[in-house]
Amino acid sequence: MPVFEETSRASRELRNLPTIAQPLPRLTPRPQPRGRHAQTASSAPSSSSNGTSDDLERYEVVVIGAGPAGLFLTLNLARLGLTDDSLACFDAKPAALKAGQADGLQPRTLEVLRSLGLHSEILDEGCHMSEVAFWNPSQATGKSGIERTTFVPDVAVRARFQHEVTIHQGRIERILEENLGLYSQRGIVRNTRFVGYTLDDSEGGGVDAEFPITVTLEQRPEGSSSSDWDSAEVTTKKVRTKYLVGADGAHSRVRKAMGLRLEGESQDHVWGVCDFVADTDFPDIRKRSAVHSEAGSLMVIPREQTVTGDYLTRLYVQIKDEVSPEDKSVMAEDEEKEADELRKKRKYQEKRQKVTLNYIFEQANRVFAPYSIKVREDTEVDWYAAYQIGQRMTEAFTKQDKQGAERIFIVGDACHTHSPKAGQGMNVSMMDSYNLAWKLVHTIHGLAPEGASDGPGSAAASPHPVLATFSLERLAVAKQLIEFDTKFSSMFSGAIGASDDDEAVSSLTHDQFLQVFRDGNGFTSGCGIEYLESTVVQPVVASQEAPQGCARSPINPDGDVLNGCLRPGRRLADAVVRRFADANPRHLQDDFLSTGRYRILFFSSTDIHDLQGRTAKALAHIGDTIIPAFPKSMIQLTVLHPSRTQRFEWTDVPKQIKQHAEMRFHGVGVGEEDVYGVYGVDEKLGAAVVVRPDGYVGAVAGLDDTQALEAYLRRCLRTL
Amino acid sequence: MPVFEETSRASRELRNLPTIAQPLPRLTPRPQPRGRHAQTASSAPSSSSNGTSDDLERYEVVVIGAGPAGLFLTLNLARLGLTDDSLACFDAKPAALKAGQADGLQPRTLEVLRSLGLHSEILDEGCHMSEVAFWNPSQATGKSGIERTTFVPDVAVRARFQHEVTIHQGRIERILEENLGLYSQRGIVRNTRFVGYTLDDSEGGGVDAEFPITVTLEQRPEGSSSSDWDSAEVTTKKVRTKYLVGADGAHSRVRKAMGLRLEGESQDHVWGVCDFVADTDFPDIRKRSAVHSEAGSLMVIPREQTVTGDYLTRLYVQIKDEVSPEDKSVMAEDEEKEADELRKKRKYQEKRQKVTLNYIFEQANRVFAPYSIKVREDTEVDWYAAYQIGQRMTEAFTKQDKQGAERIFIVGDACHTHSPKAGQGMNVSMMDSYNLAWKLVHTIHGLAPEGASDGPGSAAASPHPVLATFSLERLAVAKQLIEFDTKFSSMFSGAIGASDDDEAVSSLTHDQFLQVFRDGNGFTSGCGIEYLESTVVQPVVASQEAPQGCARSPINPDGDVLNGCLRPGRRLADAVVRRFADANPRHLQDDFLSTGRYRILFFSSTDIHDLQGRTAKALAHIGDTIIPAFPKSMIQLTVLHPSRTQRFEWTDVPKQIKQHAEMRFHGVGVGEEDVYGVYGVDEKLGAAVVVRPDGYVGAVAGLDDTQALEAYLRRCLRTL
Structure with missing residues (x-):
């Protein structure tokens, strides 16, 4: 028992509480609470300079629907920094889901849940x-x-x-909603359904250019049963928002309001x-x-x-x-x-x-x-x-305003429906949201650079080039989903090896089915998804003659990408490493949590102890030039070293490692897996890799080529 | 989307919720709510036949103190089945701990937290x-x-x-208290301090023999600061209880009221x-x-x-x-x-x-x-x-009534204090509570057989032989703690290898220090604790000439007990096995969760596929005779098999396995650890082991000797 105690109240209060994610820095002005949801509604007139003021609630993002896709989107947006003043999620149902429906989580979804700290109950009880x-x-x-x-x-x-x-969908939703409670006092607003929206982005009057979307909602009193929408108690309400996301399922009203429809046949x-x-x-x-x-x-x-x-x-x-x-x-x-x-x-x-x-x-x-x-x-x-259910999807996932900026989005079943056989439903939907969330917050917080705004067109010409990659990346995944599911479920519904068939044919048919199952594993596990070239995915140039500013690949061209070999557009696979500072075994993916930050994963070469070597020079460029050029905390450094047995001290390696990566500096334990080999990096050469906020490899460069990483990052992030 | 849905409301409601422990069966009558805490206090007169009625609140257990020891005890009691009608925990402090104090959890404590499903945040964030x-x-x-x-x-x-x-003690307390909230609406009653108790177990009048302890408490209004005990607002309150536990720290008022004191010197x-x-x-x-x-x-x-x-x-x-x-x-x-x-x-x-x-x-x-x-x-x-702080402990942890039944207990710092150097404080305290909890509930629920009640004496002669082992087991641990801590902290405070000393002596001194550290590891890790022979620990008899009813050891006598070899009184170590039913890798300890049940861990011999063999006969005795003899769910079966590569079907093994252990039947995966070797069991002979509710080995027997297990279980558990 202490003779006396002194505690610092401010800091110690936090030590008891569940860990919460640190919000992203914000370079744009915070939204002023306005309209009925603000505490001081009457005293907060519109600050918009090019439009008239109205008294509507204003949000930066409105999400429609609180199934797995909508809930996961809302949670990710809240964790990245959108507060109740900025974000609202409305759901038509009176309460959370109680039974049935999707129940399968694929390995990649588990990795993402792990990166959010939401895995424990699911892994322990599923x-x-x-x-x-x-x-x-x-x-x-x-x-x-x-x-x-x-x-x-x-x-x-x-x-x-x-x-x-496999675990009850309602349980996953409960876990997501409980976590949302750490970030949002309001939580999900239930008994509220989407009626329609208008996007008023004309140059003329009557418009709040900052909040160009007006959403019409219907609300019924709490405790209503699900058939009550015709009741006299239902009220209509309008809110304004910068962005609208429909996560309202296969019958999406947002999708219909966008003029989009699910296309494809009901083959099943x-x-x-x-x-x-x-x-x-x-x-x-x-x-x-x-x-x-x-x-x-x-x-x-x-x-x-x-x-x-x-x-x-x-x-x-x-x-x-x-x-x-x-x-x-x-x-x-x-x-x-x-x-x-x-x-x-x-x-x-x-x-x-x-x-x-x-x-x-x-x-x-x-x-x-x-x-x-x-x-x-x-x-x-x-x-x-x-x-x-057949396999159907929409031709687009977004609607742009007149300037070509994506304003309205759909995610999940609103974009694609398919059979449940391959266990994809909840996964692809949640990953749509996961892909969208950081891009939306980077755009809203002013962290993503602005592009040209010549009107609707290609992603590159979008006023928000990073945000524009959502639809590029997720449309391609949805197409793969539809193709795989069509193949898999039609084979599954067909007969195999009936005894009146020729035996050779039967067994071939089973082998074919098995082949489809196996070939599909990269896709169905979620671990083999590869995003296309874009602002946020810089493909590698294999040749040593790569043009200035272009990354040459230091990655083994024969490496097995499904087993960890790095490739831009694919997620960074996990490996267990040994942390230098505390000798703890560590999952490398735990350095890449879903906090909305970019990371540089640096593979030191064997010259790490030469303080004038290539490793030291590359680390100096990264630590002294690249990281300080961007908003604080937005680029984090993880360093790997190839020394297996040799003991060394902090003073034996470049000082930027302790400065920027004291707790993210790892080696390979004795008898442990060769992580350089897994990732396809030659330890004599080293490599530097940018990993996006969602854990996907964005760019890869040799140690002499770190300016290529800088160029990539300047396309993705605003500098100071 | 389904064409229609049918759900069973009763069952589906539970699917969303966090997993809760199933309470132990109760063979004694449930307590009738009485006194002020009852909803219908006035209409529930005392049902006691040999005492006058009074209007006091009545509990089966009252816990004083809500630090790690008291909170952990309360939580375990609640999880095992004591409801708010039966259990209350009072704490003098106005709120949970905010800073400092103990912060280290040893591996055995982590195993126990794992067995309660309370490990995730601690492992992830610690x-x-x-x-x-x-x-x-x-x-x-x-x-x-x-x-x-x-x-x-x-x-x-x-x-x-x-x-x-290491993790903030306040955070551990928050995790325990949150979990308590799943079982108890009342939670911890704060701002309430212990004043004294009377144990009135005389034969005469004025006594409620079922609730013989009257506890006097002082309460101050919520929101009081910690110096308010002299305020006029402080009220006095009395409650009755069957058992009283002091978990009120080094200055324990319960200990003082028991007439016990911490003895030993302040050497540090x-x-x-x-x-x-x-x-x-x-x-x-x-x-x-x-x-x-x-x-x-x-x-x-x-x-x-x-x-x-x-x-x-x-x-x-x-x-x-x-x-x-x-x-x-x-x-x-x-x-x-x-x-x-x-x-x-x-x-x-x-x-x-x-x-x-x-x-x-x-x-x-x-x-x-x-x-x-x-x-x-x-x-x-x-x-x-x-x-x-020095190393001090009390000479006893309990007070008995006139019949020799333990009625008042102390746990944690109330029994033993010591330096924090070895990181033991919170661990030994929580393990005191863990040891006491199941024994108390088994006694209260009538699951533990009654013994002789000739008055105070040895554990064997106690009216509650199982409960009497608490003090036997934990006093011995406290003594070890005091001895180790005395040695370790005096060596730690001494000088090693000062340059003016002889060098040889210096290095010897460091080696000695290291030796103490290493030798102590079984104790300081918590994994090497060994409980003494008692009703709940049946030592093995090495000789083949063991008397009738006594277990002969099928365990390798040279096995390394610190590395998993089974020994009665030691905790069952963990090993990864491969579950037959679903081919999942599985931690064996996950079959031994802290739910208050006894388990038989059955090591099949290589004759498992001989349906007339020793394995089959032993399983028939266990499955058809032993398990049904005890209250439902009180004995669970886990079966291991030694087949490494050979594929077999359910129909190739004795039917009791699928019947009693479908999801607890495991083998060794290819290339995986030899679990029979770890546990010291010869796969040609097999073994049958009883594991106590707290994960400690209670008894070990050969496959021909399962009646020894039955005899052990009949001493520990009431039969039907």
């Missing part, structure tokens, strides 16, 4: 899927029913988490889905299992343990011959008329008659034979549904 | 200490100042987390301690460093990163010649008189004059020479203090 079992009609003579053909790893590429996780069969506690002798019920039988196909998705200790299972069961060809248009989005709606409803009801819970289990048992499955006694089915 | 640096006076001729002698691993025994963690020098952000060229500032110089000793404890990205450092600095011999009695606990108090206060003030922040840093710089250290510019010192 179900891990490490292995996939493939089952096909028995090839043995005289045997009917299915047999296991093979096991394959669920994740075949390098990933920090070598598995997928009707499927039944059910979450329950299984009682079965099917051996692989706790593995992801793709089962093809002569009676149809099904997929087993093991799910998390419940609070009572039971393990949930999700089954996707193909409902054969439920849908005749003319039903294909049933889910078309663009037929919005009353009559169509009625026709749809009738068709749904017809199907519902057929796809009962009993029907799902009868069909599952036909597929599973000689095994059987039922709901475990004393347990209730959690949720079941029937669905029929 | 500072990991993997390596310790030892610094001594330079041995080089002509050089003054210190030099590094060696690095050693901070944790040298097998542990799931191969490091210690005066030390200064300071938490701050360091600016230093001392190379090992981010490692735990023990520095002996000619100018004195100090210890560096690296601490966590703050929310602003700075890294905290704690320094313990020896204050030389501050204390004259007669000061040794300054902290004596038993001199409570006014005059003594005043004398103490004056002495504290005198010291405070000397031990200023400047003094701490001046002395630190003398020790660190030729390096220097200061508080980093633009940062404030978090906290500093001076202290002088």
